Amino acid sequence: MSISFDKALGIHAEALQVRSQRLEVLASNLANADTPNYKARDIDFRAALGAAEQGGALKLLRTQNGHLPVNGSGGALQTQYRVPTQPSLDGNTVDPQLEHAAFSQNAVQYQASLDFLNARFRGLRTALKGE
Amino acid sequence: MSNLFKLFDVSGSALSAQSVRLNAVASNMANAQTVSGTAEGAYRAQHPIFASVLEGVGANANTHSVQVSGILESTAPPVAEYAPHHPLADPDGYIYKPNVNVVEEMANMISASRSYENNVEVMNTTKQLLLRTLQLGQQ
Numbered sequence: 598m599s600i601s602f603d604k605a606l607g608i609h610a611e612a613l614q615v616r617s618q619r620l621e622v623l624a625s626n627l628a629n630a631d632t633p634n635y636k637a638r639d640i641d642f643r644a645a646l647g648a649a650e651q652g653g654a655l656k657l658l659r660t661q662n663g664h665l666p667v668n669g670s671g672g673a674l675q676t677q678y679r680v681p682t683q684p685s686l687d688g689n690t691v692d693p694q695l696e697h698a699a700f701s702q703n704a705v706q707y708q709a710s711l712d713f714l715n716a717r718f719r720g721l722r723t724a725l726k727g728e
Numbered sequence: 729m730s731n732l733f734k735l736f737d738v739s740g741s742a743l744s745a746q747s748v749r750l751n752a753v754a755s756n757m758a759n760a761q762t763v764s765g766t767a768e769g770a771y772r773a774q775h776p777i778f779a780s781v782l783e784g785v786g787a788n789a790n791t792h793s794v795q796v797s798g799i800l801e802s803t804a805p806p807v808a809e810y811a812p813h814h815p816l817a818d819p820d821g822y823i824y825k826p827n828v829n830v831v832e833e834m835a836n837m838i839s840a841s842r843s844y845e846n847n848v849e850v851m852n853t854t855k856q857l858l859l860r861t862l863q864l865g866q867q
């Protein structure tokens with residue numbers, strides 16, 4: 598039996614990827630908190646992780662049997678606009694408090710994913726050393 | 729493929745935009761009492777205009793940085809004050825003061841400094857996350 602890194606790391610590698618992309622979107626929202634007409638966006642984590650598990654959000658269509666399947670991640674994640682709770686006159690829909698809370702939550706979840714990955718690596722190392 | 733390093737560009741652009749705003753506020757406040765002899769010569773309040781810029785294309789099109797697309801001068805008329813003994817007074821006895829609203833500028837300043845702090849915090853958090861990611865698998 599051989600050790601497969603893909604299987605050993607499980608879902609956490611993809612989760613980390615999606616977390617970091619959500620971090621980018623939320624940071625963009627916070628950066629544009631004062632930009633007129635900017636619309637706040639977010640990523641649906643469950644849907645994004647589901648798409649990442651199936652090998653990226655964008656897949657190439659195979660119309661004939663001779664076509665080679667393309668694996669790997671690619672394509673931007675589907676972002677969705679937030680429904681504003683307090684729309685402002687300048688057309689900006691960023692709520693800094695809400696974005697800040699989401700950013701902090703996402704940062705902690707990112708660290709949780711890192712911890713899970715670390716635990717997997719530790720397990721692998723123990724298995725390799727055979728102590 | 730996402731890249732947390734891009735966050736420094738995004739938050740950094742927001743920092744520089746907010747500092748332009750703070751600069752404009754400082755300039756407006758400093759000139760709030762500048763007097764002119766003509767309506768055209770009076771100082772006018774400066775207001776920066778922010779715009780968001782899409783960073784990257786395709787797979788990287790998740791982030792928007794901020795740019796200052798221009799600085800507008802307020803079109804509100806300057807405040808005319810009747811002061812016939814002022815050395816700069818025009819033949820009718822008026823001097824002209826800037827159309828700067830000091831209370832508005834103070835509120836603007838507080839808003840700018842809050843946004844600045846927010847973005848600094850985002851950068852700090854991102855830095856911590858990146859450092860922890862670098863240590864992945866080392867413990």
